[in-house]
Amino acid sequence: MTIQLSHYLLLSAVLFSIGAAGVLTRKNLIVIFMALELMMNAVNLSFVAVARYMGDAAGQLIVFFVICVAAAEVAVGLAILIALWRHKGSMHIDTLAAMKW
Amino acid sequence: MYSSTDIIGILPEFLLVITAILVLILDLLDKRGETAGVVPLSLVGFIGAGIVSAFLWDRGGYAFYDMVVADNFTTVFRVLLCFIGAITVLVSPAYLRYRDIRLGEYHPLLIIAVFGMMVMVSAADLLLFFLGVETLSIALYVLACLDRRDSRSTEAALKYLILGAFSTAFLLYGVALLYAVTGFTSYAGIMENLRETTPDPLAVAGIGFLLIGFAFKVAAVPFHFWSPDVYQGAPTPITAFMSVGPKAAAFVALIRVFGIALDGTADVWMDALAIVAALTMTLGNVVALRQQNIKRMLAYSSIAHAGYLLVGIVAGGQRAFAALSFYLVAYALMNLGAFTVAMLVNRRGDGDYQLEDYKGAGFAHPLLGATMAIFMFSLAGIPPTAGFFGKLYLFSAAVEKGYVLLVVIAVLNSALAAYYYLRILGYMYMARPERELKPVPRLGAYTFTLILTSAIILFIGALPAGMLNLLFAALP
Numbered sequence: 001m002t003i004q005l006s007h008y009l010l011l012s013a014v015l016f017s018i019g020a021a022g023v024l025t026r027k028n029l030i031v032i033f034m035a036l037e038l039m040m041n042a043v044n045l046s047f048v049a050v051a052r053y054m055g056d057a058a059g060q061l062i063v064f065f066v067i068c069v070a071a072a073e074v075a076v077g078l079a080i081l082i083a084l085w086r087h088k089g090s091m092h093i094d095t096l097a098a099m100k101w
Numbered sequence: 102m103y104s105s106t107d108i109i110g111i112l113p114e115f116l117l118v119i120t121a122i123l124v125l126i127l128d129l130l131d132k133r134g135e136t137a138g139v140v141p142l143s144l145v146g147f148i149g150a151g152i153v154s155a156f157l158w159d160r161g162g163y164a165f166y167d168m169v170v171a172d173n174f175t176t177v178f179r180v181l182l183c184f185i186g187a188i189t190v191l192v193s194p195a196y197l198r199y200r201d202i203r204l205g206e207y208h209p210l211l212i213i214a215v216f217g218m219m220v221m222v223s224a225a226d227l228l229l230f231f232l233g234v235e236t237l238s239i240a241l242y243v244l245a246c247l248d249r250r251d252s253r254s255t256e257a258a259l260k261y262l263i264l265g266a267f268s269t270a271f272l273l274y275g276v277a278l279l280y281a282v283t284g285f286t287s288y289a290g291i292m293e294n295l296r297e298t299t300p301d302p303l304a305v306a307g308i309g310f311l312l313i314g315f316a317f318k319v320a321a322v323p324f325h326f327w328s329p330d331v332y333q334g335a336p337t338p339i340t341a342f343m344s345v346g347p348k349a350a351a352f353v354a355l356i357r358v359f360g361i362a363l364d365g366t367a368d369v370w371m372d373a374l375a376i377v378a379a380l381t382m383t384l385g386n387v388v389a390l391r392q393q394n395i396k397r398m399l400a401y402s403s404i405a406h407a408g409y410l411l412v413g414i415v416a417g418g419q420r421a422f423a424a425l426s427f428y429l430v431a432y433a434l435m436n437l438g439a440f441t442v443a444m445l446v447n448r449r450g451d452g453d454y455q456l457e458d459y460k461g462a463g464f465a466h467p468l469l470g471a472t473m474a475i476f477m478f479s480l481a482g483i484p485p486t487a488g489f490f491g492k493l494y495l496f497s498a499a500v501e502k503g504y505v506l507l508v509v510i511a512v513l514n515s516a517l518a519a520y521y522y523l524r525i526l527g528y529m530y531m532a533r534p535e536r537e538l539k540p541v542p543r544l545g546a547y548t549f550t551l552i553l554t555s556a557i558i559l560f561i562g563a564l565p566a567g568m569l570n571l572l573f574a575a576l577p
Contacts, residue, residue, distance in 0.1 A: 009281065009303075016274060023267050032263060039270035046277040054284055062228050062286070066273065069235045073266055076242050080258050087252035096256050099330040 008049030015042035029084075029091045033077055040070045103165075109157065110164030110171040113150040113179050114219050120146025121212040128205025136205050143190045143208045147215070151183030163225065167287060170225040173575035174426075178222040178353050181430060185346045186215040188437050188554070191546045193338040196444055200336060202247045211342070214240035218350035226287040227276045230354055234272070234318065237350070238265045241343055245335040257334025264317065264327040272314025278307030288362040296365040308363060308370055315359075318351045319407045322380040332400035337454075340396055341440030344403045345433040348410075352429055355414050356422050361577065364417065375415045375507055382408025382514045390521050395443050395454045398521060399436070402480065405518060406432055409495060412511055416499040423573040424494035430568070431487035431561060435479040438554035442473045445541050456528060458538065463529030466541050470529050472551040479558050481522040482515050487558045490565035 019042060022035025044063045051059025081091065088095040108115075124139045124146075154176055161171030189211060197204055217237030224230035242265065246258030280286050282304040283294035295304060313324065320328040332340045359370065385405030392398035410432075413425030446458050446469070463470030479488030492515060496508045561568050 005281075012277075016270070019270070020267075023263070029259070029263075036263070036266045036270065039267070040273070043270065043273045043277050046274070046281065050277070050281040056284060058286065059280060062276075062280075065228065065232060069232070069239075072239055073235070073242075073262070073269075076239050077259075077262050077266070080242065080246050080255060080262060083246060083249060083255045084252075084259055087255055096260055098253055098256055099333050 005049055005053040009046060012042045012046040012049070015039075015045065027093050029081060029093060032093070033074060033081075037070060037074065040066060106162060107164040107169075110161055110169050111223070112157070113154040113183070114216055114223070116150045116153060117146060117212050117216045117219065120150070121209045121216070124205070124209045124212065128203075128209075131205075139204050139208045140190060140194050143212060144187055146212060147183045147187040147190060150219075151180050151187070154179035154183060167289065168226045168229050169223050170577075171223055172577055174353070174577050175223045177426065177572060177575045178349060178429075179219055181349060181433060182215055182218050182222070182346060185342065185349075185433055185437065186211065188441075188550055189338055189342045191550050192341070192441050192444060195542075195544050195546070196336065196338050200248050201250065202336065207244065207247060210240045210244050214244065214342070215346065218346050221350040222353040224354065225289065225357075227279070227291075227358070228286050230358075231269075231273060231276060233350070235269065237347060238269070241339070241347070244339045245331060245343075247339075248336045251334075253334040254336065255334075257331045260327055260334075261331045268314050268317030268324065271310045271317070275307045275309070275311030275314055278303055278310065282307060288357055292362040292365065295363065300366055300369065304366070305369055308366060309373075311358070312370055312373065315351060315355055316377060319348055319355070319410070320404050321377050321407050321411060322384045322404070325381065325384070325404050325407075328404060329397050329400040332403075333394060333396045337396065337440065337444045340400075341437055341444070344399065344440065345436050348403070348407065349429045349433055352410055352414075352425065356425065357577070360414055360417055360422060367417065371415060374411060375504065378408050378411035378415055379507060379510045380408075381405070381411060382511060386514050386518045386521075389518070392521075393456055395446075395456055395459075395525070398456070399439060399443065402518065402521075403436065405514065406436075406480075408514070409492065409511055412499050412504070412507055413495050415507065416495075416502045416504055418498070418502065419573065419576055420501065421495070421498035422576055423569055424491070424498045426572040426575075427565075427569055428491035428495050430572075431479065431491040431558065434554045434558050434561075435476045435486075435488055438472060438476040438551060438558070439480065441547055441550050441554070442469060442476065445469065445544075445547055456525065457535075459525055459528040460532040460534040460538070461529070462538075462541065463526070468548065468551065469541060472555040473529065474526055475555040475558055477522040477526055479562075481519040483519070485559070485562040487561035487565070490562060490569075494565075494569060 016039055019035045019039035023032050026032050044066055047059040047063050124142055127138050128136050158173055158176050163170055214237050217233050220233030224233055242258050242262045245261055246255050248254035279291055283291050285291055317324040382405045385401045389398050389401035413421045443454055479486035482489045482492040499508050
């Protein structure tokens with residue numbers, strides 16, 4: 001069996017689902033950040049696979065932009081996490097419950 | 102290399118980035134961090150970029166290998182975004198000093214956020230749109246948590262970041278799937294290659310993910326739950342800014358992507374979007390009824406307004422898009438005005454914006470009361486304000502296309518919404534405060550903002566046809 005485009009897209013979909021499930025079910029904010037990264041990188045896999053399949057460099061270039069943006073997002077996110085730690089001394093998602101409804 | 106059309110096409114964005122860098126340098130020069138100069142410099146940057154944008158009317162076009170589109174539609178919203186930026190700069194300094202937030206950190210981020218939104222409206226490619234969204238979002242995450250003494254500000258920023266990044270991943274996955282199907286990320290390329298009414302499942306999934314991403318960004322039900330918390334926790338000028346700016350930019354992109362590029366596949370997403378629109382306005386209004394905090398109330402009200410705006414996307418066609426643009430302009434003005442009042446009325450001085458603060462404020466502060474009445478009438482859609490004509494044009498465009506049930510739901514919702522908007526006026530003019538409340542401060546910049554926004558609302562309300570024709574002429 002040769003590995004085709006559909007296999008890459010399937011793997012990407014599975015990784016994306018794992019990431020999304022992680023964001024929705026995990027309780028530790030750091031783990032949620034990791035799950036978010038997994039979602040982004042699942043998308044990157046799709047882009048690279050499609051670009052290779054079509055012989056189009058654009059998809060591979062997009063991946064660089066996505067990596068760059070994801071890095072910036074995590075940098076800001078971790079900074080905010082440190083601010084949260086200083087306020088609450090916890091990384092648990094339940095610390096984010098001061099405001100409801 | 103680059104032609105002059107390329108440079109002219111992005112001149113307003115270019116000016117904003119230069120302003121942001123200059124503001125950063127200016128802040129560095131002053132070690133004490135009390136740089137008052139950043140406020141006028143930011144203001145000049147926004148006004149300059151707005152004037153340059155207006156100058157590009159009928160002069161722009163596609164630039165950078167069709168990545169950027171600087172048509173008249175872009176021009177209108179560039180001017181609107183610069184206006185929103187300028188108003189935010191005007192109403193920020195007093196609040197920032199009161200909350201002890203550094204002006205030199207706040208202003209560059211605000212300018213970069215407006216830059217991101219301008220990229221969103223001038224993008225002709227999903228990649229560039231994505232970069233615009235992220236530039237805006239990352240700046241907003243930081244802006245939301247700038248009030249570091251208040252743990253709610255940090256909480257708001259973190260909620261915003263997690264759900265923002267989550268939605269961005271969906272948006273990006275949608276882009277990737279559409280790229281897999283069509284081989285393009287440009288709006289024009291997708292439009293050319295995706296015309297079938299029953300496209301293949303991969304494209305349907307791509308459109309669905311893209312729609313989820315957009316629904317998060319405009320805070321449509323069921324992806325709205327971040328917005329009340331973020332609006333409540335963020336510094337109030339930032340709440341005002343993010344209730345109008347990102348919404349306008351996202352709806353312009355919705356028109357370009359769903360209204361035009363994906364119009365051929367409308368059968369796939371139209372019904373889903375109509376249901377989302379109906380749910381969004383109903384939930385927004387019903388929950389807003391029982392809010393006691395004005396920032397949360399306005400947050401749910403802005404969810405409801407996103408529902409009305411989605412009606413314009415569902416209806417489709419030039420008339421609906423012109424009406425949608427009209428509504429966006431009106432909404433920006435009235436919401437900025439209402440939040441400016443909310444910033445001023447904090448009469449118990451605890452930074453918790455309860456409706457109780459408004460009791461008896463109308464007669465004690467005539468100008469504040471009169472302008473708040475204009476904003477609330479406009480939000481409720483009562484003539485002769487801009488908000489009334491926005492709703493009228495939008496709903497009549499939808500009826501024309503045969504979406505009668507949706508419009509009936511929208512009109513019933515407007516009636517429901519009138520209750521909580523007018524309740525504030527009732528508090529201001531007909532209730533007595535239960536205890537001694539501090540007077541509302543008189544500040545020149547706020548007074549100017551209140552008069553300016555309410556005057557434009559009344560002006561548009563007096564001459565709505567001229568405004569509509571202008572927007573109609575600008576449509577792509």
